[in-house]
Amino acid sequence: MEIKDKIIKDNSKYPKKILQFGQGNFLRGFVDWIIDLSNDEEILKSSVIIAKATERGDLNRFKKQNFKYTLAMRGLEGGEAKEEYKIITSISDMINPYNDKDFKSYEEVIKSEELSIVISNTTEAGIVYEKVNFEDNYPKTFPAKITKLLYTRYLHFKGDKSKGLLFIPVELIDNNGRELKKIVLKHIEDWKLPDEFKNWVEENNKFLNTLVDRIVTGYPKDNISKLEEKIGYKDEIIVTSEIFNLWVIEGNKEDEKNFPINRTKANIIWTDNVKSYKTRKVRILNGAHTSMALAAYLSGFKIVRDMMEDRNFNNFYDFIIEDEIIPTIEMDKDELLSFSNSVKDRFKNPFIDHSLLDIFLNSVSKFKERCLSSLLDYYNKYDKIPKGLAFSLASLIRFYKVKEKNNVFFGKDFNNNNYEVKDDINILKLFEKFWQEDNNYNLVKNILSNEEIWGVNLLEVDGLFEEILNNLNNFEEIGIRKTLEKIV
Numbered sequence: 001m002e003i004k005d006k007i008i009k010d011n012s013k014y015p016k017k018i019l020q021f022g023q024g025n026f027l028r029g030f031v032d033w034i035i036d037l038s039n040d041e042e043i044l045k046s047s048v049i050i051a052k053a054t055e056r057g058d059l060n061r062f063k064k065q066n067f068k069y070t071l072a073m074r075g076l077e078g079g080e081a082k083e084e085y086k087i088i089t090s091i092s093d094m095i096n097p098y099n100d101k102d103f104k105s106y107e108e109v110i111k112s113e114e115l116s117i118v119i120s121n122t123t124e125a126g127i128v129y130e131k132v133n134f135e136d137n138y139p140k141t142f143p144a145k146i147t148k149l150l151y152t153r154y155l156h157f158k159g160d161k162s163k164g165l166l167f168i169p170v171e172l173i174d175n176n177g178r179e180l181k182k183i184v185l186k187h188i189e190d191w192k193l194p195d196e197f198k199n200w201v202e203e204n205n206k207f208l209n210t211l212v213d214r215i216v217t218g219y220p221k222d223n224i225s226k227l228e229e230k231i232g233y234k235d236e237i238i239v240t241s242e243i244f245n246l247w248v249i250e251g252n253k254e255d256e257k258n259f260p261i262n263r264t265k266a267n268i269i270w271t272d273n274v275k276s277y278k279t280r281k282v283r284i285l286n287g288a289h290t291s292m293a294l295a296a297y298l299s300g301f302k303i304v305r306d307m308m309e310d311r312n313f314n315n316f317y318d319f320i321i322e323d324e325i326i327p328t329i330e331m332d333k334d335e336l337l338s339f340s341n342s343v344k345d346r347f348k349n350p351f352i353d354h355s356l357l358d359i360f361l362n363s364v365s366k367f368k369e370r371c372l373s374s375l376l377d378y379y380n381k382y383d384k385i386p387k388g389l390a391f392s393l394a395s396l397i398r399f400y401k402v403k404e405k406n407n408v409f410f411g412k413d414f415n416n417n418n419y420e421v422k423d424d425i426n427i428l429k430l431f432e433k434f435w436q437e438d439n440n441y442n443l444v445k446n447i448l449s450n451e452e453i454w455g456v457n458l459l460e461v462d463g464l465f466e467e468i469l470n471n472l473n474n475f476e477e478i479g480i481r482k483t484l485e486k487i488v
């Protein structure tokens with residue numbers, strides 16, 4: 001039996017109204033699931049065409065299955081085990097505009113009448129401003145790609161007001177929609193594009209702010225045979241996730257009408273203020289992931305659940321969340337504690353093996369977004385360094401002790417095992433250079449003072465330098481676990 005023989009309703013036949021940047025696990029385990037639900041119920045009647053957002057990797061394994069895949073959702077609901085399997089069929093094509101042949105199809109999509117929505121997930125490293133050449137057809141950075149897309153569409157439809165697009169980015173940065181728009185406008189200025197175009201972008205396109213939440217664990221390489229036995233067919237691109245899901249979108253009634261996904265069983269909230277949902281989730285859930293995962297990996301753990309079952313890391317979770325992160329969030333404390341308890345249960349989900357390695361992608365920008373803001377808010381509020389978050393920053397620095405080999409950057413744990421570190425190439429090169437310094441004092445000084453990385457000079461945070469240096473020295477002398485024990 002193959003996946004194609006199991007399909008009941010093929011939603012890929014619907015018009016390609018949605019262009020999606022990225023084919024990563026999260027988009028396929030969350031956004032495309034919701035679109036699929038909406039198509040099953042004939043609410044959206046739109047298929048998704050995916051454009052590759054980075055040059056890395058290829059699309060062969062997706063093409064082999066005609067973009068159809070299974071989403072295995074498993075978890076506890078009210079203490080009861082729940083499992084749900086769904087074949088997602090809404091993706092009609094995937095293209096790689098980095099190659100010339102696919103670029104032509106990409107241009108056809110962006111000039112098409114039916115296109116109305118653009119969704120993206122380019123991680124926290126994606127919505128960034130860099131000066132790029134107007135001549136590049138498919139520029140490196142995502143906002144520059146969008147600016148070119150909009151200009152091509154504007155010229156093609158001769159400024160037709162009805163051909164604007166609705167942008168729904170899901171990157172976990174503050175005001176993702178607003179940021180994307182801001183950088184697009186900056187490119188328009190850089191490239192000296194006409195004012196009429198700028199006005200068209202501002203008046204006829206919309207960029208919504210959103211917040212997403214679902215733990216998507218991707219391909220279950222360690223128990224794939226068990227899962228395939230359960231579903232009864234082979235699936236090389238199966239995605240696993242928890243059951244929990246939440247998509248908060250800041251928009252008005254008209255936006256809701258244009259993207260009426262709240263009429264499905266998915267947990268969708270349309271609101272006029274996404275900020276509090278975002279702060280709560282990113283600082284607590286993602287903050288805990290990013291501040292714990294690197295130290296846990298360096299201590300020998302491989303998955304989130306095992307990390308959480310460890311007494312020291314369990315105590316560390318309570319310590320950073322209750323003593324250092326929650327006090328910096330201006331929201332009802334009981335409500336924050338209850339959210340944190342539910343996150344703890346989700347991290348301990350017995351059905352999913354959330355690999356720590358999957359959390360590491362682009363950790364430097366993630367730390368900045370998810371943990372540094374809590375660290376600095378705590379320092380400004382209490383005039384002292386939060387020791388748990390400083391430990392996390394030290395473990396991030398140690399984790400990025402990288403060396404490049406054949407364009408891949410490797411770190412080494414304390415048992416001399418190699419692991420691959422994936423991040424922006426400039427960040428990786430910077431850290432490789434930092435670690436050529438064999439004196440920890442200078443190393444920490446160089447790293448903390450680098451405003452290109454942190455956006456601020458962290459040497460100005462009184463006591464942070466000493467705390468980080470102390471931690472790094474302790475890692476070498478007594479090991480990372482013993483260092484942690486001293487803190488919690």
Ligand SMILES: NC(=O)c1ccc[n+]([C@@H]2O[C@H](COP(=O)([O-])OP(=O)(O)OC[C@H]3O[C@@H](n4cnc5c(N)ncnc54)[C@H](O)[C@@H]3O)[C@@H](O)[C@H]2O)c1
Nearest residue numbers: 022023024025026027053054122123125126172214215216
């Ligand atoms: N997996 C989850 O549980 C989850 C939940 C909520 C949000 N997210 C967000 O999704 C992101 C990706 O997670 P995933 O599980 O899909 O990982 P993944 O490894 O499966 O996919 C990574 C995706 O990010 C894109 N990407 C990476 N670096 C980029 C860059 N510099 N510019 C443009 N695109 C870039 C890739 O094209 C790919 O689509 C996370 O960083 C996070 O921000 C993930």
Ligand SMILES: O=P(O)(O)OC[C@@H](O)[C@@H](O)[C@H](O)[C@H](O)CO
Nearest residue numbers: 212213214215286289358359361
């Ligand atoms: O997905 P990333 O790589 O941005 O971060 C890892 C996790 O923190 C993240 O995936 C969470 O599981 C997710 O944000 C839950 O909604």
